[in-house]
Amino acid sequence: MKRLFLSVFALLVFALSVSAQEAAGPKAMKPTIMVVPEKAWCLNKGYVQANNPNAVDYSLALRDDDVLNVVTEMGKIMAERGFPLKLLSSALEALQTEAAMDVALVSKEDGEIVEDDLDKLTRVAGADILVNIAFTRTQRGPRNMIEFRVTSVDAATSKQIGGETGVSSASGAPVTVLLQESVLSFMDNFSAGIQRHFQDIVDNGREGSIIFKIASDCPLNFESEVEYNGDTGELCDLIDYWMSEHAVNGSFSQNGKTRVRLSYEQVRFPLFGKGKFGGKARAINADGFVKPIGSFLSQFGISVSTAPSGIGKVYVVLGGK
Amino acid sequence: MKKVVLSLLLLLVGFTAAEARKYPFDMNHPYEVQMVRVANQGYKFIKVSGVAKSVDKAMDRAMQDAVAACVFTGVPGAPSVGAVPSLCGGTAAYEKHKEYFDDFFKNGEFMHYVKNVNSNYPSGENNIKVDGGHKVCIYVLVNYDALRKKLEEDKIIKSLNSYF
Structure with a gap:
């Protein structure tokens, strides 16, 4: 009798825990935020690469004490709000050791993917939101002032999420204190802007960019005629059709098309998709969203490989089977 | 008999004291507030005006308005x-959680999140007689971060971390 009671009790506890897990549901992928010194600020300060005066040397900029103070202060506040920032210094270290993916991205002849330094950094860090900071120290007699500019940008769409400019009070206090004051004065508006962005993502789907490329061994290009369901059209029209069927509310815009390149931006994709194995709903990124197009295009003898960059950006290379 | 009267008297005093701790609250008047500077992390240093029949009540009103x-x-x-x-994110939240906010502001819970930092009683241009009584202007320190955390814990607003 005791055993039976225990078994029933254990079964009940198990059933309750399973239903609780199902009720909680999967969590959407958490965006990564990284603070970087603004490009124009770095160029003005002379934090540039030795062989290219127009390319920023981020490792040099990170030796600036003021940059470190601002990044540390912002990181502290964001961590308190449950949203730790990605460290630029660790992203730079990862960039130095990371080479294999670069080869994969640039090896396709026609489907070559060109990245600048910031693109590379964003990809390696997996940053979804870049926060550009710039500040100028000005003197008024014995007093110091800090003028600051903060811009947060969605790395996938290059859209500005929020921006703050301001001036600290004029004071004889150490510059570190003035920098701290500046950070405190913009942080609430900054995090309110990020929060509005998150609410928009939850309401309308995450916004992303998808860039299709044709590899040299692909039997078709984007202007090739294809037939689907009795209709004839170009391959790019077929991809348009797939996008409109799968994007949230069919929301996307095509922002460039050639025979070998097709790019979409403002693609609203859902936060969750069906998992491959087991079929349970799971959090997806732009890569997870666009992956099923592989089975759709396989009927035309096209294979698909993808290279994600952060949560919201993915390169899709179409090749021969 | 004497004991009963004394008990009743004590009860009456108790009720009166409890009543005195009530704060009038409405959403129909504009707030006269302005940031002065950021203080320590999470605190906001604010200049605020309040109008009420007495100076003390006007100061309470100002502190309530700041929050x-x-x-x-x-x-x-x-x-x-x-x-x-x-x-x-706007005054619409009041209508949505009217009971919660009425309780928060009328029962004086807001006082845990605001501090009057004036060293003296308001005087001169900071304490003038107006039609409704007295208008005072004071400097207060609002614990903005603690207020945000309370609203997050009470599920009135979402935290930055709750979306993912």
């Missing part, structure tokens, strides 16, 4: 300090 502005409308900035965004 209400942080919650509902935000606080305008000054030349060397940025504006503070509202925690609830």
